[in-house]
Amino acid sequence: LKIKSVPTQPIEGQKTGTSGLRKKVKEFMRENYLANWIQALFDSLPPEDYKNGVLVLGGDGRYFNKEAAQIIIKIAAGNGVGKILVGRLANGGFIMSASHNPGGPEYDWGIKFNYSSGQPAPESITDKIYGNTLSISEIKVADIPDINLSQLGVTNCGPFSVEVVDPVADYLELLEQVFDFSLIRSLISRSDFRFTFDAMHAVTGAYAKPIFVDKLGASIDSILNGVPLEDFGHGHPDPNLTYAKELVDIMYAEHGPDFGAASDGDGDRNMILGSRFFVTPSDSVAIIAANAEKAIPYFKTGPKGLARSMPTSGALDRVAEKLNLPFYEVPTGWKFFGNLMDAGKLSICGEESFGTGSDHIREKDGIWAVLAWLSVIAFRNKDKKPGEKLVSVSDVVSEHWATYGRNFFSRYDYEASLILCYFECESEGANKMIDYLRDLISKGKTGDVYGDYTLQFADDFTYTDPVDGSVVAKQGVRFVFTDGSRIIFRLSGTGSAGATVRIYIEQFEADASKHDGDAQIALKALIDLALCTSKLKEFTGREQPTVIT
Ligand code: VG1
Ligand code: CO
8 A cells, every 4th residue: 555645734723613623615625624634633543543443434425525535535544544434324433524504515514533432532532633733744645546435345455445335224223123113113104193204305314215114114205305415405404493494384284294303414413393393302302211111122121321411401300310310411512421321321311402312322313313202102102093092292292291390491592694694693792792601600699689580500511521530611601590490601612604602591390280381481581581691682793593492
């Protein structure tokens, strides 16, 4: 194998955020931009982690993935990797995706590195990579031709080889061990249950037909936008009430389907809908956890522990308490769950940002979440005769609230508009607002009165990993009030330009007679309080949020 040494220079700004490095495609296409980061990554790893080893390379099919794959393969070979396994989505290794961010020549590209057991690389590694991008001078590239990645099979280049695998087959095999497919099939194949899945022209398009149609008996027209496209059909592949509008309209129409779900660019997010009913992600993970032992064979001896990210509502905490399970609160970003899973402390976890998953893999998993919900609904209806009324998604949620109480929750995003750049939130204003809030909490004390609420404490969330003792600070400014209500402020770490402010608002309601209300109404006083406490309008000039979830 002939290896070339390509001279290069450091490029500023290659620091990874919440989940990998995300930039505009045009930036990634600059000379050596991607190559520098990949080389810096190899420079950060102990050689025994990759020399003659096997790495996996996957992506969500977005624009620039094909070119990027060839660059990554040649640098991997140049650094002594033995073999690259390529699928369109993988459990570990490199993931070429900017996830829920839009794709196409004018939009975003991104890359993530997942470590040994498949979990997103911890900050100890990403910080090292960033350090190396600032001092890099040489890229090691194997002098090999482009590899044909469109056909299954092995290509050998001396001691190095590339194998293209069918990513769906392996994944499906795993899912069949996790879930009772015949139980789910018994629900989906009923004539009185109608199912819809929106792949948003993203990666789950490749998984939807083999899993939902071929294995579980859904009809082919139950899959919307099932063809993966490089620009996601000009859509924004983020499954929420704003961006998955097509599905939402179908689910809210008269006589719409009974169950609807959608997934994001790289398939790790999910949105669950019933007929005219939206399940918040915070409730979703709590409900899956509460029902897992009965409905999902993988959890037949009960979950080991539960966890959520800090801004996610406390609905899951109540389930952990009732089931007497260990419970963890981690910062935003899936990478913080991995250690707990590897240590056998955690089985089911989730984030308010439409991320739900378990320790069957080390990433959040959109299809898993859909199958988990289908399992719960199927279990509740397994003895229902034809013609008998089925237990619906909204029935399951209402019953859950009646048992545990309802945590009203909403998130307001003031985000960089992707088309109208002049609407972009000024990053300076956003940063100043966070500085202002940090100053405010440093002066805040228990008993301070904020409108109708009394402060219990305010801080900037710090997390100490219970497994390896590593500490991360400044993970979100939170105001926690004596009745358990919370207001949280963070800046997004996944944008490719500008800044996005996120405000999370939560309030608990034990009284079942008040559970049916609209979250925006129930939370109005807290939302107003959040806006005036942060002086958001003053700092950012923004009147209205871009997205409310
Ligand atoms: C967002 C979400 C976070 C999620 C991350 C990656 O991060 O808030 O919960 O883990 O995206 O999801 P941030 O820093 O923008 O708030 V994905 O589907 O984009 O990999
Ligand atoms: Co994603």
